Amino acid sequence: MRRNSRPLKRDHHEQNHLNSKLKLSLASCIFCKIIKGKVISSDLEQGYIDLALPQPGEIPSYKLIETDLSFSFLDVGPLSKGHALIVPKFHGEKLHDLPDEHLVDILPIAKKIAIAQGLADYNVLQNNGAIAHQVVPHVHFHVIPKPSASNDEGLVIGWPTQTFEKEEMQKIYEEIKQKL
Template structure:
């Protein structure tokens, strides 16, 4: 884990080794502009503690994330926007440190484009899945 942290670009940003356009900082959270934005105002909100996936981050390091994303929405004036968090390469995660995107969607060309491949469901199978997940909550 130490070697992953040492090479992690977001950990380097947290430590001040790489500069960023810092929008917010607390003891547990950092928000900054994305340097390869999908639209004007595209920003990232990250926990300062290193973890590759959401399940690797302690709950108390996640409490500020959505309130900060909300402040970014207000500060940018975005009327339509996406809050996005990817886990794993197959789910389009590029940097192996948990990060949340706030991506303004000002028009059809800018911002996040999404495919939503809905699948038909069998209600009996859905009920069984519901019972399985609910029992583990």
């Protein structure tokens, strides 16, 4: 059974609160500032901006690719050489907040960055929420080169798999499938 995907209706006060919250997020979002080329002194004081970076115009980043919908640049705190970020120009905190056309724009950029570096092994990573290790509350994708099998560079992760009985897997499947 397919559920109706109409947007939720919000009352006037709730919508105004959400609009105010979004404006505050946009005003304080480091990625929005990088994209728009705005730097404020509090970012410098908190160590978010390094003025030693090349600054084409006022954008303090090592810009790699820019499209109408996305902006990519080298991560200033890389896990390995060539670690890049791809940021949609639409401000959304989590993946499900992003319009599909922005999502469609991102993976071709990740592919180009990997090809340009000649990467044989790499991770494309995207985190949603603080518990999932999202540091900046603006959707972004990492392209992280993994030059060796060592734990000294690149993404180092554990993969704590779980086991479910067949009946439990069926229940999980049905719950998810029903909502798709």
